[in-house]
Amino acid sequence: xxxxxxxxxxxxxxxxxxxxxxxxxxxxxxxxxxxxxxxxxxxxxxxxxxxxxxxxxxxxxxxxxxxxxxxxxxxxxxxxxxxxxxxxxxxxxxxxxxxxxxxxxxxxxxxxxxxxxxxxxxxxxxxxxxxxxxxxxxxxxxxxxxxxxxxxxxxxxxxxxxxxxxxxxxxxxxxxxxxx
Amino acid sequence: xxxxxxxxxxxxxxxxxxxxxxxxxxxxxxxxxxxxxxxxxxxxxxxxxxxxxxxxxxxxxxxxxxxxxxxxxxxxxxxxxxxxxxxxxxxxxxxxxxxxxxxxxxxxxxxxxxxxxxxxxxxxxxxxxxxxxxxxxxxxxxxxxxxxxxxxxxxxxxxxxxxxxxxxxxxxxxxxxxxxxxxxxxxxxxxxxxxxxxxxxxxxxxxxxxxxxxxxxxxxxxxxxxxxxxxxxxxxxxxxxxxxxxxxxxxxxxxxxxxxxxxxxxxxxxxxxxxxxxxxxxxxxxxxxxxxxxxxxxxxxxxxxxxxxxxxxxxxxxxxxxxxxxxxxxxxxxxxxxxxxxxxxxxxxxxxxxxxxxxxxxxxxxxxxxxxxxxxxxxxxxxxxxxxxxxxxxxxxxxxxxxxxxxxxxxxxxxxxxxxxxxxxxxxxxxxxxxxxxxxxxxxxxxxxxxxxxxxxxxxxxxxxxxxxxxxxxxxxxxxxxxxxxxxxxxxxxxxxxxxxxxxxxxxxxxxxxxxxxxxxxxxxxxxxxxxxxxxxxxxxxxxxxxxxxxxxxxxxxxxxxxxxxxxxxxxxxxxxxxxxxxxxxxxxxxxxxxxxxxxxxxxxxxxxxxxxxxxxxxxx
Numbered sequence: 001x002x003x004x005x006x007x008x009x010x011x012x013x014x015x016x017x018x019x020x021x022x023x024x025x026x027x028x029x030x031x032x033x034x035x036x037x038x039x040x041x042x043x044x045x046x047x048x049x050x051x052x053x054x055x056x057x058x059x060x061x062x063x064x065x066x067x068x069x070x071x072x073x074x075x076x077x078x079x080x081x082x083x084x085x086x087x088x089x090x091x092x093x094x095x096x097x098x099x100x101x102x103x104x105x106x107x108x109x110x111x112x113x114x115x116x117x118x119x120x121x122x123x124x125x126x127x128x129x130x131x132x133x134x135x136x137x138x139x140x141x142x143x144x145x146x147x148x149x150x151x152x153x154x155x156x157x158x159x160x161x162x163x164x165x166x167x168x169x170x171x172x173x174x175x176x177x178x179x180x
Numbered sequence: 181x182x183x184x185x186x187x188x189x190x191x192x193x194x195x196x197x198x199x200x201x202x203x204x205x206x207x208x209x210x211x212x213x214x215x216x217x218x219x220x221x222x223x224x225x226x227x228x229x230x231x232x233x234x235x236x237x238x239x240x241x242x243x244x245x246x247x248x249x250x251x252x253x254x255x256x257x258x259x260x261x262x263x264x265x266x267x268x269x270x271x272x273x274x275x276x277x278x279x280x281x282x283x284x285x286x287x288x289x290x291x292x293x294x295x296x297x298x299x300x301x302x303x304x305x306x307x308x309x310x311x312x313x314x315x316x317x318x319x320x321x322x323x324x325x326x327x328x329x330x331x332x333x334x335x336x337x338x339x340x341x342x343x344x345x346x347x348x349x350x351x352x353x354x355x356x357x358x359x360x361x362x363x364x365x366x367x368x369x370x371x372x373x374x375x376x377x378x379x380x381x382x383x384x385x386x387x388x389x390x391x392x393x394x395x396x397x398x399x400x401x402x403x404x405x406x407x408x409x410x411x412x413x414x415x416x417x418x419x420x421x422x423x424x425x426x427x428x429x430x431x432x433x434x435x436x437x438x439x440x441x442x443x444x445x446x447x448x449x450x451x452x453x454x455x456x457x458x459x460x461x462x463x464x465x466x467x468x469x470x471x472x473x474x475x476x477x478x479x480x481x482x483x484x485x486x487x488x489x490x491x492x493x494x495x496x497x498x499x500x501x502x503x504x505x506x507x508x509x510x511x512x513x514x515x516x517x518x519x520x521x522x523x524x525x526x527x528x529x530x531x532x533x534x535x536x537x538x539x540x541x542x543x544x545x546x547x548x549x550x551x552x553x554x555x556x557x558x559x560x561x562x563x564x565x566x567x568x569x570x571x572x573x574x575x576x577x578x579x580x581x582x583x584x585x586x587x588x589x590x591x592x593x594x595x596x597x598x599x600x601x602x603x604x605x606x607x608x609x610x611x612x613x614x615x616x617x618x619x620x621x622x623x624x625x626x627x628x629x630x631x632x633x634x635x636x637x638x639x640x641x642x643x644x645x646x647x648x649x650x651x652x653x654x655x656x657x658x659x660x661x662x663x664x665x666x667x668x669x670x671x672x673x674x675x676x677x678x679x680x681x682x683x684x685x686x687x688x689x690x691x692x693x694x695x696x697x698x699x700x701x702x703x704x705x706x707x708x709x710x711x712x713x714x715x716x717x718x719x720x721x722x723x724x725x726x727x728x729x730x731x732x733x734x735x736x737x738x739x740x741x742x743x744x745x746x747x748x749x750x751x752x753x754x755x756x757x758x759x760x761x762x763x764x765x766x767x768x769x770x771x772x773x774x775x776x777x778x779x780x781x782x783x784x785x786x787x788x789x790x791x792x793x794x795x796x797x798x799x800x801x
Binding site: 056 | 199
């Protein structure tokens with residue numbers, strides 16, 4: 001049974017960094033490690049049950065927080081959540097433009113084709129294109145979240161970016177498939 | 181400089197009371213136990229100064245199992261009852277292990293974990309492993325002259341939950357307190373990194389007797405962070421022996437060799453493989469059971485051709501791990517070779533060629549895992565060390581659940597840093613539904629039939645509601661051993677839903693209790709004595725920890741809270757003098773309960789100190 005933690009701190013608080021999209025990755029990495037040095041289960045393995053359980057809970061929370069803040073898209077989504085807007089992790093099409101959805105379909109077809117042709121070069125190209133697009137989205141997200149505080153617009157962009165993210169993981173799977 | 185030999189009288193720490201702990205490498209072909217002596221890890225040898233214990237157990241009627249070198253000697257004359265490479269069967273059913281067909285054992289047709297019929301009765305892989313662990317445990321306690329606080333036991337990084345759980349169960353049956361299950365490549369990285377003061381990104385290529393792991397770690401200012409791991413849980417040095425064996429059968433025109441001939445040929449194949457790591461050619465020589473003597477020469481070139489596919493099979497996981505770590509080859513600062521099978525020149529060449537750099541082979545590939553485990557065991561036992569380092573490991577395979585249409589939905593992706601948890605909400609699809617089944621799986625493929633089934637959980641006691649109204653939150657937790665546990669509650673009513681665990685092929689608590697009893701030949705007195713000893717060791721540990729906590733942080737307690745804890749400490753101190761283990765257990769629980777809040781405050785304090793002067797004060801902890 002878990003011991004309730006006194007307060008569930010938000011992920012930015014845990015690592016003592018300002019709740020913004022643009023964060024200093026160096027501080028995040030250092031503070032994450034310093035935090036784990038204190039709470040990791042390896043540090044409490046010789047102690048009593050309560051200490052060991054608490055230690056696992058804190059280390060779990062720290063890992064989850066770190067993973068979320070490390071990835072720009074998850075960080076954006078989390079920022080929106082602490083500002084009261086839930087974005088779902090899976091692709092929801094409502095609110096997305098027809099143009100965007102068409103483009104998605106084209107890319108998916110392109111991916112399917114490279115798999116069928118076992119064309120690694122085309123796969124590289126496709127990956128580069130989507131990564132460029134993704135970088136553009138993330139830049140825009142930074143502006144919307146940090147400068148303009150336009151959360152609704154940011155949420156819509158997060159939704160779109162999830163599609164790109166998903167596509168990149170499918171490309172990753174395709175690499176595995178083609179290499180085997 | 182941890183692995184260097186200390187000069188006499190140059191002990192690193194003053195001799196405070198050391199808590200005895202060991203690292204155990206429970207290998208496919210052989211096992212080792214190591215400990216820290218004057219701050220240096222060293223392997224504990226047997227009375228003949230041998231470090232390695234062959235992971236072989238012979239079961240003959242009316243005698244205790246024979247383990248190690250003596251069992252190895254029985255391998256050709258008593259093939260059916262002499263079990264080798266049992267690690268390949270851990271947490272596996274008969275249908276999982278195609279390799280089983282090539283072994284001389286009498287398998288019991290059975291749906292759960294593999295069972296083998298022997299002259300001494302039916303045994304399962306957990307028991308066989310426990311018999312190996314017992315020998316290592318005895319070796320360690322004799323050498324160290326006292327009871328162990330516990331052991332770190334290493335497992336292949338790519339072991340799934342069933343295999344890890346089986347390993348932990350084996351330790352329990354052997355009477356060993358498991359401080360941690362540690363991934364083998366990570367253990368090697370600890371031994372190597374602390375010895376060489378390495379910094380940067382390292383690939384650990386670990387080809388053991390029956391398993392292959394690749395782990396990519398970042399070593400930075402005392403933090404060993406695993407970035408990605410991959411592997412093949414059924415590929416190892418054994419397969420190279422088999423390649424020679426099958427080739428030899430073909431060359432000799434032997435179609436159905438006797439079990440003993442087959443075993444003899446296999447061990448000759450292994451010896452030939454080992455000789456070929458040093459010499460350009462070797463002879464395979466066997467005296468067949470019909471009396472005829474057979475001699476067959478094999479060259480390194482022939483051998484290399486035979487094993488090309490096996491060597492290439494190791495490179496696929498390496499590529500996957502690199503991609504998961506988002507790294508390219510030029511970003512790898514060093515490649516560490518682990519496992520006896522990496523002595524083969526063909527492996528070294530392939531790895532050097534792949535990474536474009538010579539792999540590091542300066543630590544004994546047979547011992548490095550046990551040495552790393554010993555270093556970690558020393559830390560986990562609570563002994564002070566001069567280095568303050570931290571291990572951050574990952575879960576090797578994605579964890580998910582079965583969804584509609586027999587598909588697997590991933591909840592925790594592979595290579596997530598552990599411990600990790602994930603909560604998922606479910607709802608009912610029928611009015612008044614009070615139960616649901618959740619099928620937990622591990623693997624990367626989409627179809628559940630391609631993944632490993634870990635367990636089916638039946639959630640009972642959901643309050644009857646309209647379809648879709650209940651909200652059941654199921655939380656999956658992966659602990660620092662990489663083991664999975666599941667809990668659930670219904671959010672609307674606040675009811676804790678009961679979970680019934682049906683391990684797909686693990687052992688349940690009853691099985692373990694039964695094996696424990698069997699292993700003590702039903703001697704009730706022994707079991708009682710051991711329970712008492714176990715609870716005493718645990719209670720002493722708890723007392724020490726509590727006293728240390730009180731001396732550091734008693735200011736965090738109100739006087740009446742302090743009084744409750746002090747009272748419980750006194751009661752426990754008294755209880756361990758007696759011989760009632762149930763009382764010790766009961767009072768220990770009382771003390772644990774009394775110090776829960778205290779533990780929380782201490783943890784909060786250390787979290788604050790981690791980030792001194794920063795905004796954490798706002799957490800009002």
